[in-house]
Amino acid sequence: MRCVFLSKSLDLRDYLGTEIPHLADRIELVDHRDDGTDADIQMAIAWKPPDDAFARYPNLQAVCSIGAGVDNILACPSLRPDIDVVRVVDPAQAQMMSGFVIWHVIWHQRRFATYLAQQRDQIWRRLRQRAVQEVPVALLGYGEIGQRVAADLAMLGFPVMAWSRTEKPMPAGIIGYHGHDGLADMLARTEVLVNLLPLTPQTRGLLNRETFGRMRRGGYLIQVGRGEHLVDADLLAALESEQLAGAALDVFVPEPLQPNHPFWRHPKIIVTPHDACDVSLTAVSATLRATADAVEAGRRPPHAVDRAQGY
Incomplete structure (x- = not known):
């Protein structure tokens, strides 16, 4: 053939x-x-x-x-x-993606961005340590990759939620949500939001002002879906207002990320070059x-x- x-x-x-x-x-x-x-x-x-x-x-x-x-x-x-x-x-791709997501979840949970800034300024100050049980993580998308990410996060002790377009059976330790109302309910309980969705007309622009505003204040975004899911200006506004404490971005429009884009130099954003997994x-x-x-x-x-x- x-x-x-x-x-x-x-x-x-x-x-x-x-x-x-x-x-x-x-x-x-x-x-x-x-x-x-x-x-x-x-x-x-x-x-x-x-x-x-x-x-x-x-x-x-x-x-x-x-x-x-x-x-x-x-x-x-x-x-x-x-x-x-x-x-x-x-399965190897799902494992690699899970490691990427977990690293960023722990980065947020343990406030490593603050420690990095303190190191730069030579400040010796310990922060209150937060238990994993205090940091609820929500996944947008529950396909093969989402299932692996959810299972690994739950094994570490994080409260894990997962949203899908239609209802799906969930294993013990994962709380499932679906549909429009389910998304709103999940976001209200969410501190770390992980986007693993495919790009469709319905999901384009889903990471927007309304979505961020429904999350717990001081939340964190891990964006590993498609660049078109994110409204860039809405993320910058959420960071400016401190509705979000930070974001990890791996996908963009266009790619490569343009040299003059504000994401490159934003102190609350980690940029990686579409390298979360392969x-x-x-x-x-x-x-x-x-x-x-x-x-x-x-x-x-x-x-x-x-x-x-x-x-």
Whole structure:
């Protein structure tokens, strides 16, 4: 089976690197051409594909993302309704994301930002230590990654809540919320808010003045979803008013974060370059093989997203 690389921002052949030979025995990976069409292509692997990419492959049946996010593929104007969009599910990625989130939760709980400022000013002053039970953490999104993050935080003793669009069963130690009213109820109990949501029309701009205002005063934001979830000006206002004590931001619009953006130098913001976690190349390869098997058998591929929901 032939599979084409589709990206206007990454060299996907270079990105996959040493995984290419492990696929070559059954999947022929080819580069995208800017002109003409190719009727032999049945699969694609993509990240931010060119706007007209899918028009060039009339028999393409499935496109695989190189990560858990698929919003950049769903937004492509030439994506046809009959093409399955497949995301990567990777337990190692969930573990890496969990470590990133936990680090920032503890950074806030133990007031390390204050200690860092005191070190700079040579101030020796101990702060009251806060028990984990005093710092309720809420997750926006409870998919594979959210479930791992929630379980790890609960194991450390933090009170953990999780919100999803529809009701989901929750294990012991995790309090679940869903829907509009559930979100408001959860935010009123929230000190640390962790955004793990996929980007959809309904979630765009969700991290806004109203959301921050519903949280406990002096709260903290960990933003690892998509840059489009956050209203930048509303975050800056919440920090200025001290409604939020700080924020950890890993995703932005656009990326890279622009050199003159106020986030870079804000004393209450930690900026990382979209590096909270990364999918393993082994998982990408396994997804490609499983998708090829499904296409050849006339089945829907594993982890194909619901196009109507966007995830």
